[in-house]
Amino acid sequence: MLHRWIAAMTLAAMLVACTGAKEDTERGETAAAHEDEEHEGPSDRTAIPAKTAMEAGIRVAPAGRGEIADEHEVQGLLTPVEGRIAQVMARFPGPIRALGVNVGDRVRAGQPLATIESNLSLTTYTVTAPISGVVLSRNAALGAVTGEGTALFEIADLSQVWVDLHVFGADAQHIRAGVPVTVTRLSDGVTAETTLERVLPGTATASQSTVARATIENADGLWRPGSAVKARVTVDRQPVALVVPLTALQSADEQDVVYVREGSDTYRVRPVKVGRRDALRAEILAGLKPGEQVVVEQSFLVKADIEKSTVEEE
Structure with a gap:
């Protein structure tokens, strides 16, 4: 939640800067009166200048029809x-004279994997990769004697x-x-x-x-x-008449709310009745009209600013 706290503090700083408020070290009666004046008004809304909202990442979109999955x-x-796994076998019994790959190595089809000295012909032969892929297992050790048909490697195309x-x-x-x-x-x-x-x-x-x-x-x-x-x-x-992204929903006073932008810079709390939801969207049954501009990104910043104003008023 640290990033949310930082974002909220950043927005608060922007809003203070945009109001043009100046520190009054003397804190006289005139300054106090001016501060009271700034915080007058209903506690269900806040004003955020368009430039500040854009810089804070606050984005709105019209509520409208959609689908619930x-x-x-x-x-x-x-x-x-299946069918992309190969067992690499020894053709003839004999000691393993060389090993070229380990578990996790990528190999290509036809690449030499091991050299074995045949007990039958006393000559060496090479074991090669039948497919391209990754070596999943190796059941071979240098100098060990392998039997005919023994699985030396398992390779999979992943x-x-x-x-x-x-x-x-x-x-x-x-x-x-x-x-x-x-x-x-x-x-x-x-x-x-x-x-x-x-x-x-x-x-x-x-x-x-x-x-x-x-x-x-x-x-x-x-x-x-x-x-x-x-x-x-x-x-x-299923098609529904009115949906909003889940990112638009917040909770206030133990009820679901969204934040609607009115005009260019006023954001108002709007309690809503939520119906079905999926992983991305929520159906709105009451409290919102099609076409209203709903905050769909960084709605928690608008919530934080309204709650901050309410606390200051109290």
Whole structure:
């Protein structure tokens, strides 16, 4: 919350500068009267000059029609795509004379991985990568004797990965192939947009969940197999008469409010009745009219300024 406090203090400083108020070291009766005059007026509004609002990042947009998404939030797990994993085997038994790669190395198809001396011909042969990808595991040690058909390396092409989403209970009845999915990494909050490809016919034995699968691009390699993710699956969208972004909503006196700009620099508190919500928007049932200019960014700064004026009046 430090950045909000700093932003609020910055806005307060801007407002003081724009009023042109001067310090009066003597603090006589004239200055006191002038201060009382400045704080007169209703406590449900504030005046912020247009230039100050722009510099503080306060932005308004007209309230209007929109859509509310029917979304289901589920948990999932990243896995390699089947068919893009290769086991690298020893063709003949014998001691390993050279190893060229380690776990985590990127390799290209045909790249030498190891040299083995065959016990049958007493000559060496080279083991190469069958596909391009990343070395996931290495079960080989220099000088160790490997048997015929022993898996030495596992390589996976991770340019794409599967996300297997675990859906529980009645939610499984609503989720179907073709619906949009937003996947979020738990490690850093980065998201990826994709589409649900299929709902697997069985259930996960351990969790008794239905598994829904999607594919995400992984060009930077940061979507790591085995990592847990969360996802938002949108199963439907409903049109509504009036919506505002969630960033416009604030709470005051234990009720939902928005801040409406009137004219060029007056911002007024407006209590509203909120209906359905999704991850981005909220339906407004009462308290707001279509076309009214609602603060949709930095609404907390307007709230802070109105509350500051109320405290000063009290």
